[in-house]
Amino acid sequence: xATPVPTLEFESVxxxxxxxxxxxxxxxxxxxxxxVMVGAVALSSLREPPRGVADSKVLTDVKRRALVGDxxxxxxxWAVGAASAAExxxxxxxxxxxxxxxxxVGQLTLSTPHCLIDGPHNILRVPMDVGFGVEPPPAIPxxxxxxxxxxKGDQRCASISAAAILAKVARDTLMIELAEQxxxxxxxxxxxxxxxxHLEALERCGATTLHRRSWNIPGVTPEx
Numbered sequence: 001x002a003t004p005v006p007t008l009e010f011e012s013v014x015x016x017x018x019x020x021x022x023x024x025x026x027x028x029x030x031x032x033x034x035x036v037m038v039g040a041v042a043l044s045s046l047r048e049p050p051r052g053v054a055d056s057k058v059l060t061d062v063k064r065r066a067l068v069g070d071x072x073x074x075x076x077x078w079a080v081g082a083a084s085a086a087e088x089x090x091x092x093x094x095x096x097x098x099x100x101x102x103x104x105v106g107q108l109t110l111s112t113p114h115c116l117i118d119g120p121h122n123i124l125r126v127p128m129d130v131g132f133g134v135e136p137p138p139a140i141p142x143x144x145x146x147x148x149x150x151x152k153g154d155q156r157c158a159s160i161s162a163a164a165i166l167a168k169v170a171r172d173t174l175m176i177e178l179a180e181q182x183x184x185x186x187x188x189x190x191x192x193x194x195x196x197x198h199l200e201a202l203e204r205c206g207a208t209t210l211h212r213r214s215w216n217i218p219g220v221t222p223e224x
Contacts, residue, residue, distance in 0.1 A: 006158040006160070007158060011023075011157065011158065015043070019146075020076075023157060024040050024123070025056075025117075025118040025161075025163045025164035026123060028191075029093060030193065032193065032202075032211060033085060033212065034174065034187070034191070034192035036088065036093070037082045037170055038080065038082075039080050039162075039166040039167030040081070041075040041159050043075055049071075049161075050070035053067060055155045055161060055164070057154070064169050068169055078108075078163075080166055081103025081104030083096035088212050090130065094123070095128070098124050098143075102138065102142055113145055116150060117160070118154050120149055122149055124140060124142050124145070125143050176188045176191075184204070186198055
């Protein structure tokens, strides 16, 4: 089956209304260790996306990295935001993703923004409640921005695909660097996800400060 080629169909509708497109996608939601990251790209004018832009999950690491420079030149602004494992433990994954998205979009200088977000839910609009004694998250003014959610948006929308590629490369690079500090867990290969080698190392070595201790990880409890 041929790889779907994202287009500017959704972006064109927004652009024709005089709004700036902000493509948003996240990576690292299902990992056991490391941060979640959210990529954001701004398009105030529409030009054909770089050849090869596609769903980041079907691209090889080499192809994703080769696209980074072309994407950064194509868009009118880009950023990647993160929320740490400790913040995920404190706030829960949904609020942590919203904070990471806020940290990404907040780096962009935008006028009349309209977000295109991968998936069925707006990751910026989540309840802000946290547990007693937990440090509250930052305010997320982007919660009020207009947004369109696109199921399989990383396959359908060039801006979302580009945001995902930038976030994926940034997170993979970080996990490879962290693997040098924590060589037992194989993060250079599994990127913090639950591979058999990663799970075996958790049983043998216990969790690091970069593991999501609130998650149901074999051999790890929140008190560790």
